[in-house]
Amino acid sequence: MQLFQKYIFRFLSLFITMYLVGFNTDAQIVLNDSTKQMSTKYISNHPISVGYTDFDDDIRNLQLLGKISTKYSLTNRPFYTNTYLNYGKIINLIDTNLKGNHGGYHRKYFDIQLLPVNVSFKYNSHHPYGWNDGPFNFSKGLQKQYTGGIYLRILSLNIQVKPEMVDIQPKSYSTSSDWGHLSPPIKKIYLGQSFTSLNLGPFAIGVSNQNLWWGPGKYSALIMTNNAPGFIHRTFRTTRPLVTKIGSFEFNIISGGDLKYDSAQGLETWELKKNIVKNGPRVFNGVTLTYQPKFLPNLFFGFNRVFVDYTKNKYSSFLQKNIPQLLPFSKLANNDDTLSRDQLASLFTRWIFPKSNAEVYLEFGYGDASDNLRDLMLDFSHSAAFIVGFKKIQKLQDVKYIDINYEYTKISNSPSVIQRYSSGTLYTHWWNLKEGYTNDNQIIGAGSGFGNNLQTFELGYNYKFNRIAIKLQSINHNPMSIVNYNAQVLGLRKVYWNDYSLGLGLRARVYKFLIDAKVENVFSKNYLWKQNNNTFNLFGILNMTYIW
Numbered sequence: 001m002q003l004f005q006k007y008i009f010r011f012l013s014l015f016i017t018m019y020l021v022g023f024n025t026d027a028q029i030v031l032n033d034s035t036k037q038m039s040t041k042y043i044s045n046h047p048i049s050v051g052y053t054d055f056d057d058d059i060r061n062l063q064l065l066g067k068i069s070t071k072y073s074l075t076n077r078p079f080y081t082n083t084y085l086n087y088g089k090i091i092n093l094i095d096t097n098l099k100g101n102h103g104g105y106h107r108k109y110f111d112i113q114l115l116p117v118n119v120s121f122k123y124n125s126h127h128p129y130g131w132n133d134g135p136f137n138f139s140k141g142l143q144k145q146y147t148g149g150i151y152l153r154i155l156s157l158n159i160q161v162k163p164e165m166v167d168i169q170p171k172s173y174s175t176s177s178d179w180g181h182l183s184p185p186i187k188k189i190y191l192g193q194s195f196t197s198l199n200l201g202p203f204a205i206g207v208s209n210q211n212l213w214w215g216p217g218k219y220s221a222l223i224m225t226n227n228a229p230g231f232i233h234r235t236f237r238t239t240r241p242l243v244t245k246i247g248s249f250e251f252n253i254i255s256g257g258d259l260k261y262d263s264a265q266g267l268e269t270w271e272l273k274k275n276i277v278k279n280g281p282r283v284f285n286g287v288t289l290t291y292q293p294k295f296l297p298n299l300f301f302g303f304n305r306v307f308v309d310y311t312k313n314k315y316s317s318f319l320q321k322n323i324p325q326l327l328p329f330s331k332l333a334n335n336d337d338t339l340s341r342d343q344l345a346s347l348f349t350r351w352i353f354p355k356s357n358a359e360v361y362l363e364f365g366y367g368d369a370s371d372n373l374r375d376l377m378l379d380f381s382h383s384a385a386f387i388v389g390f391k392k393i394q395k396l397q398d399v400k401y402i403d404i405n406y407e408y409t410k411i412s413n414s415p416s417v418i419q420r421y422s423s424g425t426l427y428t429h430w431w432n433l434k435e436g437y438t439n440d441n442q443i444i445g446a447g448s449g450f451g452n453n454l455q456t457f458e459l460g461y462n463y464k465f466n467r468i469a470i471k472l473q474s475i476n477h478n479p480m481s482i483v484n485y486n487a488q489v490l491g492l493r494k495v496y497w498n499d500y501s502l503g504l505g506l507r508a509r510v511y512k513f514l515i516d517a518k519v520e521n522v523f524s525k526n527y528l529w530k531q532n533n534n535t536f537n538l539f540g541i542l543n544m545t546y547i548w
Helices: 002-020 056-062 087-096 270-275 320-321 374-376
Strands: 027-033 035-036 105-108 109-115 116-125 140-147 150-154 157-163 163-171 187-191 195-199 203-208 233-238 240-242 246-257 281-292 299-310 341-353 360-364 384-395 400-410 454-465 466-477 495-512 512-524 535-546
Touching: 056 087, 150 400, 281 374
Parallel strands: none
Antiparallel strands: 027 035, 105 109, 109 150, 116 140, 116 535, 140 163, 150 157, 157 195, 163 187, 195 203, 203 233, 233 246, 240 246, 246 281, 281 299, 299 341, 341 360, 360 384, 384 400, 400 454, 454 466, 466 495, 495 512, 512 535
């Protein structure tokens, strides 16, 4: 592991050296078959926020349709616009009938942009369901969210103010000692997708509360999603693909992330409910790095690594405290268990096929680092998880197309968890971190549930901003649990709880209003892992957006 660390430092040193000696660092952004060289000064970096309240998902479609450059990995989001691909042009690429600046005023030294105004509703009729929805929480009943704001650039200084207000009125539902909780009503204002940053050529440094998405997945990501509310963190990132003679790079290094625990809210799983103690504030440090080789222009390779620990922990070095992402992977070398610190890591790849308007992707990760190399080789599957998926677009006309999506997410434990019962699920290492891998009591990573496996198939017909889609989804709830030995045999379940969902999605533009509705009928077989306890749940999301 020390040897591995040495080579990591050598790679970083080589990369920095190449940049300093003058390798090309200006991204060539291809838009509508034209190539433009981007200036390194005064670039507008207005982000397209992660989630359904913006046009985040449309960016992926535009790339596969050949309207946005394949230099973008789209594995390190939010996606940031630039001078030649600004917010208004993205809207125009989606719908050619929507022209203009859309509340924006753009000059060389100054930009201002009114952000879309959103009103969103989430509803569950029987029990909590649905994820990747930011400040919405884990509860039954009706939830409301309101957001809007403004983006401002002065020279190289970028400021966005986009708060999120939620009104949640939860209802009681059937729970058990293993799963579920009842929450009190919530009326709260979050900082939401607000940030401030200073652009330094192809880099930016700043402070942000934005939701991030790390990895190639469409419905899930192992390390970072918008399932939980955003949290305040320091960031050092690329503002665009960093093009060198050996390929292009994108990265985001965040430190000092302030994770919250809400004592008024419950916790989803037995592991967290049983072991929760307020051990003080938690801090998040992480890095994502994506590389596109020069000789493989449509293939991306990436790496994520994050640490979560308590701020009360004492460290012997600056690296241990502020940039643990560069430490060796071995738990014994880092003393993770004695320091009450947890780490997760993943490798991923995304392969784009421009002529076929398609992509395939894979992410493979670990939620509990091995003690050493021998431990890794003997039990390779321990705490492992993966995501695999593909997307295909079939053009009908220039602005009409069908998109086909499939994704499988495996989070459940391997059989070795029987011998490692204290390791918990992917995001619940209660021996190290009592609150788990959560912010505001919600999972930061894959939001389909602790230890759950998820399959999703979606077929959509698209015409500009209008869309109709059918979605099939199944969830296998924590099939390899070892919690609560009184109800288990060797940690294996006798009864399996599976959810089967059939959903319909509709999006339509009326003047400058976007109305996006999703309804799913969820059949739960053996709800709460109780034999023949079958239920139906009506789940719905309604999002109404006004574009200036």
